[in-house]
Amino acid sequence: MKDDFEDQLRSALRPVDPGNAFCAQVMTRLTASTPSPSPLPGRPAYRWLSAGLVASVAVGICVTWQYQLKRAEGLEARRQLIEALRLTDQKLGSAYRIANSGT
Amino acid sequence: MLNDRHLAQDLAQEVFLQMHRKLADVQSDQHLAFWLRKVTMHRAIDQLRREPRVEKVSMDEALSLAGEVLEPDPMIERRLRELVAQLAPAARAVVLLRYQEDLDPVEIAHTLKMSLNTVKSHLKRSLAILREQVGECVAVQMPT
Numbered sequence: 426m427k428d429d430f431e432d433q434l435r436s437a438l439r440p441v442d443p444g445n446a447f448c449a450q451v452m453t454r455l456t457a458s459t460p461s462p463s464p465l466p467g468r469p470a471y472r473w474l475s476a477g478l479v480a481s482v483a484v485g486i487c488v489t490w491q492y493q494l495k496r497a498e499g500l501e502a503r504r505q506l507i508e509a510l511r512l513t514d515q516k517l518g519s520a521y522r523i524a525n526s527g528t
Numbered sequence: 529m530l531n532d533r534h535l536a537q538d539l540a541q542e543v544f545l546q547m548h549r550k551l552a553d554v555q556s557d558q559h560l561a562f563w564l565r566k567v568t569m570h571r572a573i574d575q576l577r578r579e580p581r582v583e584k585v586s587m588d589e590a591l592s593l594a595g596e597v598l599e600p601d602p603m604i605e606r607r608l609r610e611l612v613a614q615l616a617p618a619a620r621a622v623v624l625l626r627y628q629e630d631l632d633p634v635e636i637a638h639t640l641k642m643s644l645n646t647v648k649s650h651l652k653r654s655l656a657i658l659r660e661q662v663g664e665c666v667a668v669q670m671p672t
Contacts, residue, residue: 430659431627437605438612438628447537458545466585 529572531613543568547548566639569621571572576617597666604662611661615654618642622650623658 530536547564550605554560611624618640625636633651637644 430655430662433604433662434582434608434623434627434658435630435653437608438624440628443537443540447536450537451541453550454541461547 529569530575531622534573535575539568539571543571562639565625565631569625569640573617573621576620607662608658611658612654615657619650619654622647623654626651 592669615623620656621640622636625631625639633644633647637647
């Protein structure tokens with residue numbers, strides 16, 4: 426008898442499915458109450474850091490390019506000097522031969 | 529527990545919102561279930577204590593009520609639900625956790641922060657009241 430009564434009580438108190446509408450209401454309230462996500466921690470610092478890196482790289486590229494430019498100019502100048510010396514040597518040789526042929 | 533479907537849904541939604549805010553503190557499925565039961569019961573009991581007690585209704589009035597019950601139930605089960613709804617909040621919580629959630633008295637004591645003896649006392653007295661009043665209900669319905 427006692428077990429029958431308790432079984433009846435369990436049956437009477439069995440949970441009732443609230444239905445899909447309840448779930449939808451909870452989700453609606455959840456999204457409405459959840460604040461917009463805050464920016465990632467350190468994002469402003471990240472921005473500055475990345476900007477600094479980009480700037481450093483850019484400066485590095487400029488410096489290297491200028492060095493390469495000056496080096497090219499120097500190499501060209503050296504080449505011209507060598508050519509000038511060669512030409513001078515040729516002319517001096519010719520002059521020497523002319524001077525010596527007259528004797 | 530609240531004997532009002534709309535109030536129960538509102539309260540359940542509030543509990544789920546609160547749970548969502550405290551999700552990081554949840555340690556396991558069992559912990560989550562325990563937390564849900566505990567918070568729901570405490571909030572329901574607080575809600576009931578803020579409201580005036582529901583007056584007992586006669587069986588004829590109860591049978592004529594419409595709306596909240598979604599499907600036809602045996603008369604005794606309906607009467608049992610009404611009688612449980614008339615129990616004091618703490619006793620009602622104990623009965624529901626025992627016969628709806630199938631918790632044992634130790635788990636009920638832990639959930640409601642009651643002593644085990646208090647839980648057993650509530651169960652014993654509530655069952656006696658329910659059995660007596662359902663017995664009267666059955667006696668009234670039996671043809672003489």
